[in-house]
Amino acid sequence: MSDLLTSLTGLPADVATPAYDRDAAGVGILHLGLGAFHRAHQAVYTDDALAAEGGDWRITGANLRSRDLPEAMNAQNGLYTVLERSDHDRARIIGAHGPAIGGDPAAILRVATDPGIRILSLTVSEKAYGIDRAAMDIDDSHPAIAADLAAAETPKGVVGIITRALAARRAAGAAAFTVLSCDNLPDNGALLRAGVLGFARRTDPDLASWIEAEIAFPATMVDRITPATTDATLADIERLTGRRDLAGVETEPFRQWVIEDHFPQGRPAWDAGGAEFVRDVGPHEAMKLRMLNGSHSLIAYSGQLLGLPLVRDTVADRDLSRLSRRHMAAAAATLPRNAGLDPAAYADALMDRFANPGIAHQTRQIAMDGTEKLPQRWFAPAAELLRDGRDTGPFAFATAIWLAWLAKLADLGDRPDDPRADALIERVRSADGDHGALIRAVLSLPGLAPAELQHATEFTDAVARHLDRIRAEGPRAAMTQEAQQ
Numbered sequence: 001m002s003d004l005l006t007s008l009t010g011l012p013a014d015v016a017t018p019a020y021d022r023d024a025a026g027v028g029i030l031h032l033g034l035g036a037f038h039r040a041h042q043a044v045y046t047d048d049a050l051a052a053e054g055g056d057w058r059i060t061g062a063n064l065r066s067r068d069l070p071e072a073m074n075a076q077n078g079l080y081t082v083l084e085r086s087d088h089d090r091a092r093i094i095g096a097h098g099p100a101i102g103g104d105p106a107a108i109l110r111v112a113t114d115p116g117i118r119i120l121s122l123t124v125s126e127k128a129y130g131i132d133r134a135a136m137d138i139d140d141s142h143p144a145i146a147a148d149l150a151a152a153e154t155p156k157g158v159v160g161i162i163t164r165a166l167a168a169r170r171a172a173g174a175a176a177f178t179v180l181s182c183d184n185l186p187d188n189g190a191l192l193r194a195g196v197l198g199f200a201r202r203t204d205p206d207l208a209s210w211i212e213a214e215i216a217f218p219a220t221m222v223d224r225i226t227p228a229t230t231d232a233t234l235a236d237i238e239r240l241t242g243r244r245d246l247a248g249v250e251t252e253p254f255r256q257w258v259i260e261d262h263f264p265q266g267r268p269a270w271d272a273g274g275a276e277f278v279r280d281v282g283p284h285e286a287m288k289l290r291m292l293n294g295s296h297s298l299i300a301y302s303g304q305l306l307g308l309p310l311v312r313d314t315v316a317d318r319d320l321s322r323l324s325r326r327h328m329a330a331a332a333a334t335l336p337r338n339a340g341l342d343p344a345a346y347a348d349a350l351m352d353r354f355a356n357p358g359i360a361h362q363t364r365q366i367a368m369d370g371t372e373k374l375p376q377r378w379f380a381p382a383a384e385l386l387r388d389g390r391d392t393g394p395f396a397f398a399t400a401i402w403l404a405w406l407a408k409l410a411d412l413g414d415r416p417d418d419p420r421a422d423a424l425i426e427r428v429r430s431a432d433g434d435h436g437a438l439i440r441a442v443l444s445l446p447g448l449a450p451a452e453l454q455h456a457t458e459f460t461d462a463v464a465r466h467l468d469r470i471r472a473e474g475p476r477a478a479m480t481q482e483a484q485q
């Protein structure tokens, strides 16, 4: 068995390694959420920035709960491999990480109070925030928010930890850090700012005023398709590098990062790795969330219904490839004009990326957490089209596919992987096969779909017609007919 990846010596010549002195670069970023996406995205840009311009910008990565990955990273001296997959694989070792923290909120807070930390960034997934977008305030019913409100000095959730860390920085008279959300949420900076301010107002109103005046929360659009690491990922890494790597990730060659340029405490030269700094992330983010993530969700539920486990199988399927294209075009119709976007070229590039033969992206993985993802991917754009009197047909079809998938799970005695799985299954069961009742019951879950969409009969009737057809003729026939429209 090969040695563990603990140093950079003796690696094969075609494996890229950090082109800078790791020990000379101090830590400047505390990152919450040491998942595969961060390791394949922000850490790679940071590695490029360190190679191009140096600076004390290495990363302390932290997982709020799980210890396994931080322990693996620590056993490897912070090193790990990014395997870029296409028709051939390429390995690159990333050196941007310093010691990592797992499942120890007190240790996270200690690092966050270190004045050397000038950026606190996050990839914690949509469901970890606990922020009510309609109210632009914390959601008291979110488990982490409720627990942290009751014990604000020993927080365990994202918003509580950020607020507490900022309180400590303020008390120490130290300059604060910039807070950088890198999750797939619209206006992620403003949303997180609203949550942190809401939490601070409840626990320490003076602190809230200080945060309001002092702390930057830039918005970002992040993109890189990164399937969960599997045994095959690790075996291929070992084959290419000659080392065992328990923290390796696989990803596609493409990556994109668009960032609002608002970093009062400085930032790494992420542009050296291709990041774009802009004044307004909004149009880029809308295009990505609605076209990429929106069609991804359609593909995920359709794939699950048809028994297609991988995204690349779904785009090789004639019906689904047409339906994905059609969905992208409908999403593109909601994007701002004159914002320098090229949605047609973007759609072509997405279809190629989804078809990447080296990437085994599970439709089941993307199907997770629908109630957290679909509001921004489908329901907000559909409501906008409705408001403008435009066609919502592709969104009605996508909604029917999701509901049909939920109904199928309920029939099988199974449940979705979703923070609101209980409520979803209960609502599906209580509708008892009545499609109108099913649509009303699920779409009325708080925060899921705008009221105008729930009450638009042109939309809900279309969803019901699709559900009737799926039940009568099966999902394949319904998709074939719809793809021919």
Ligand code: CS2
Residues within 6 Å of the ligand: 184, 222, 223, 224, 225, 226, 292, 293, 296, 297, 365, 366, 367, 373
């Ligand atoms: C996917 C995203 O799992 C999902 O919901 O749509 O993780 C997607 O792969 C990334 O946003 C791509 O940047």
